[in-house]
Amino acid sequence: MTVTSAPFLALLLPPLVAALLALVLPPRRFLAGVAHAALALVSLGAALGLIHLVLDGETPTWGPTDLFRVDALSALLALCVAFVTALAALLGPGPGRDQHYTPAQIRRFRVFASLFAFTMLVAVTANNVGVMWIAIEATTIVSAVIVPLTVSKASVEASWKYILIGSVGIALAFVGTVLGYFDFVTLVGPRESALNWTVLLANARVLHPPVIELAFVFILIGYGTKAGLAPMHTWLPDAHSEAPSALSAMMSGVLLAVALYAIIRWKAVVASVVGPVFPNRLLIGLGLLSLAIAALSLVIQRQYKRLLAYSSIEHTGLMCMGLALGPLGVFASMLHLVNHTVAKSMMFFLSGRILDRYGTPEIGSVSGLLRVMPWTGGLFAAGMLALLGLPPFGMFLSEFTLLRAGFADGLGGLMAVVLVFLAVAFVSLLGHLNRMLYGAAPAEMRVGEGSRWDVLPLAGCVAALIVLGIAVPAPMTALLHRIVEIAGR
Amino acid sequence: MSPEMVSQLSVGGSTLVLLGGLMMLWRRGVAAHIGAFTFQSVALAATMAMVGWFAGDWQLWAVAALLLLVKGIGIPLLLKRMERRFGSERELEPYVNTATSLLIGGLLVLLAYIVTAPLVSVSRLPTRTGMPLAIGLVFVSLFIIISRKKALTQVLGFLMLENGIALLAVLGTHGIPIIVEIGVFLDVALGFIVMQVFVYQIHETFESIDVEQLNRLRE
Numbered sequence: 001m002t003v004t005s006a007p008f009l010a011l012l013l014p015p016l017v018a019a020l021l022a023l024v025l026p027p028r029r030f031l032a033g034v035a036h037a038a039l040a041l042v043s044l045g046a047a048l049g050l051i052h053l054v055l056d057g058e059t060p061t062w063g064p065t066d067l068f069r070v071d072a073l074s075a076l077l078a079l080c081v082a083f084v085t086a087l088a089a090l091l092g093p094g095p096g097r098d099q100h101y102t103p104a105q106i107r108r109f110r111v112f113a114s115l116f117a118f119t120m121l122v123a124v125t126a127n128n129v130g131v132m133w134i135a136i137e138a139t140t141i142v143s144a145v146i147v148p149l150t151v152s153k154a155s156v157e158a159s160w161k162y163i164l165i166g167s168v169g170i171a172l173a174f175v176g177t178v179l180g181y182f183d184f185v186t187l188v189g190p191r192e193s194a195l196n197w198t199v200l201l202a203n204a205r206v207l208h209p210p211v212i213e214l215a216f217v218f219i220l221i222g223y224g225t226k227a228g229l230a231p232m233h234t235w236l237p238d239a240h241s242e243a244p245s246a247l248s249a250m251m252s253g254v255l256l257a258v259a260l261y262a263i264i265r266w267k268a269v270v271a272s273v274v275g276p277v278f279p280n281r282l283l284i285g286l287g288l289l290s291l292a293i294a295a296l297s298l299v300i301q302r303q304y305k306r307l308l309a310y311s312s313i314e315h316t317g318l319m320c321m322g323l324a325l326g327p328l329g330v331f332a333s334m335l336h337l338v339n340h341t342v343a344k345s346m347m348f349f350l351s352g353r354i355l356d357r358y359g360t361p362e363i364g365s366v367s368g369l370l371r372v373m374p375w376t377g378g379l380f381a382a383g384m385l386a387l388l389g390l391p392p393f394g395m396f397l398s399e400f401t402l403l404r405a406g407f408a409d410g411l412g413g414l415m416a417v418v419l420v421f422l423a424v425a426f427v428s429l430l431g432h433l434n435r436m437l438y439g440a441a442p443a444e445m446r447v448g449e450g451s452r453w454d455v456l457p458l459a460g461c462v463a464a465l466i467v468l469g470i471a472v473p474a475p476m477t478a479l480l481h482r483i484v485e486i487a488g489r
Numbered sequence: 490m491s492p493e494m495v496s497q498l499s500v501g502g503s504t505l506v507l508l509g510g511l512m513m514l515w516r517r518g519v520a521a522h523i524g525a526f527t528f529q530s531v532a533l534a535a536t537m538a539m540v541g542w543f544a545g546d547w548q549l550w551a552v553a554a555l556l557l558l559v560k561g562i563g564i565p566l567l568l569k570r571m572e573r574r575f576g577s578e579r580e581l582e583p584y585v586n587t588a589t590s591l592l593i594g595g596l597l598v599l600l601a602y603i604v605t606a607p608l609v610s611v612s613r614l615p616t617r618t619g620m621p622l623a624i625g626l627v628f629v630s631l632f633i634i635i636s637r638k639k640a641l642t643q644v645l646g647f648l649m650l651e652n653g654i655a656l657l658a659v660l661g662t663h664g665i666p667i668i669v670e671i672g673v674f675l676d677v678a679l680g681f682i683v684m685q686v687f688v689y690q691i692h693e694t695f696e697s698i699d700v701e702q703l704n705r706l707r708e
Contacts, residue, residue: 128668128669130665130666130668130669130672130673131668131669131672133669133673134669134672134673134675134676137673137676137680138676138679140680141676141679141680141683144683144687145683148690151690151694152694153694153695153705154705154706156687156690156691156694156695157703157704157705157706158706159687159690160640160687160691160700160703161703161706163680163683163684163687164634164643164647164684167647167680167684168631168634168647168650171647171650171651171654172627174654174673175624175627175654175657178654178657178658178661178662178665179608179657179661181658181662181665182608182612182657182658182661182662183611185661185662185663186611186612186613186614186661190662190663190664192666194666195665195666195669208607208611210607210611211607211608211611214604214607214608237706238706241706242706
């Protein structure tokens, strides 16, 4: 154990500074944009540094009663959050883009997107389940503010559903947290550190199974609402499709993963109290339901951003099931999480570019994409194929491993059902993609890429997905193995 | 105070807090709803102070004072401002009528007693007797949120849900760690402010705060 504040400060301070700077600097200045992006990159560097520390066998902690603690699982999530935040800082609302945002809107976006990143980073590095809950509740508040960045009936409706359902869901997770604390206090007595993972896990054997089971039901419904698990997912397609694309990328790419992270942490505690059967059954049930509802909803979608939102529900469902399929399943699930973070955030940025050019969210009104914007169209196609789980992209590997884990666990019938729903999603997504890529471009459509440098980081995402699909880098594998030790019990 | 007395006071206080939630079901005016919430928050602060006295914990007194300040005075003041704007929009036709609502409310409290049986049996605190009522309020608040049509009523349901959880925490554990408590307070206050902004925004965009018109995004 080392007590060092430097990596924590380097991770958590930049988004706060970025929010402050965005508040005071004139948003149209080039320098303001550079500072905003540079700060996000500092955070990303700190996350990489933390991974390096963790791979060296350290578990950095910080603060009174070890308020913050980074193990392999936290480090991976911190990397995902910092990665998407950096993309959003590079490609989000700013001057010189096709999107026409007013300076006030750019400022509002930068302030709240930075705070959003800060709350997510706190959520995944907090050692205290109470602090984690506070941070996740705060993610809803700060992100809901910028869902209606452009006020319209649809965006107001989406933001209302998001904040109401999100807040109520997360409140139920707090009921579960209180019940867990209640059981601890009843047995061990009040202690300031009783809400720490480490302390909860160490005392897990003496906790009461019926109380902890009840607590887990509340926690799963609560954080499951934030993770977009069916049947609590109803807010998600609305919020993710109506939000500005950079926010959609952050919400779909990592917020869902952060909520899933909370479930993973609690699952480890619950599994050591009552054994793995009870939590696994719930996770498989909710995961399968999400997969089924998402796959069937994909067929009837008419808007491409909603398509991506439902695909997020599908993939969160898969990850959720993977968590219940033994060590190999956890490994696959976490690999899938990384792939999904990269692929989905990239796709939302690309859909933002498409929306700016075509001016319509309808799939039916977008045609000839490959001719109108060759790079955007090509990357969009690659991203969609990646989301479908085709080789050579990373999701092929993670989905294949996940199914293998299921078969090895003796759940062959269940995996067959999963394959059926994956096939349904496959066919419908491919059909929608075809309609957008080919055909004649609408008359008087401007041809050629706008803000072409923006394509570069997105092409980098595709490259990363291919690398993850051909051979998972050794440090990533090592990190995932450590996560399995934490969460795979 | 003897444990028996604390136990009875816990049930009494919790009953008053729950009553605030049930009042939402049979009253229809905006002013009455705000009154119910204010009454509930004051009852909750009093219950908290009582537990704090019994447990000899000054932190609980501080939390009770904070609660009285934020939920007993601050938020009701903001709600009154909203009432002046939306006071005419009463809950005239909720999805579930008053008689059925009250019946469901009663059943939910009964369900809470069944669900919390394992909690009450493991705890040795004299305050544990009020825990089923706290969970009952959580269920009733959820019901308020899904069965009422006005955005303002839904906000009140959410605030009551938070009150129910605070009651559960104080009765079951004699207070969660202070740092978490303060963070939760901040979240509730911020969340309420953002929701309030959204209610005004809904009114401006749709010219009413009836959430039934929020049905554009569907397929």
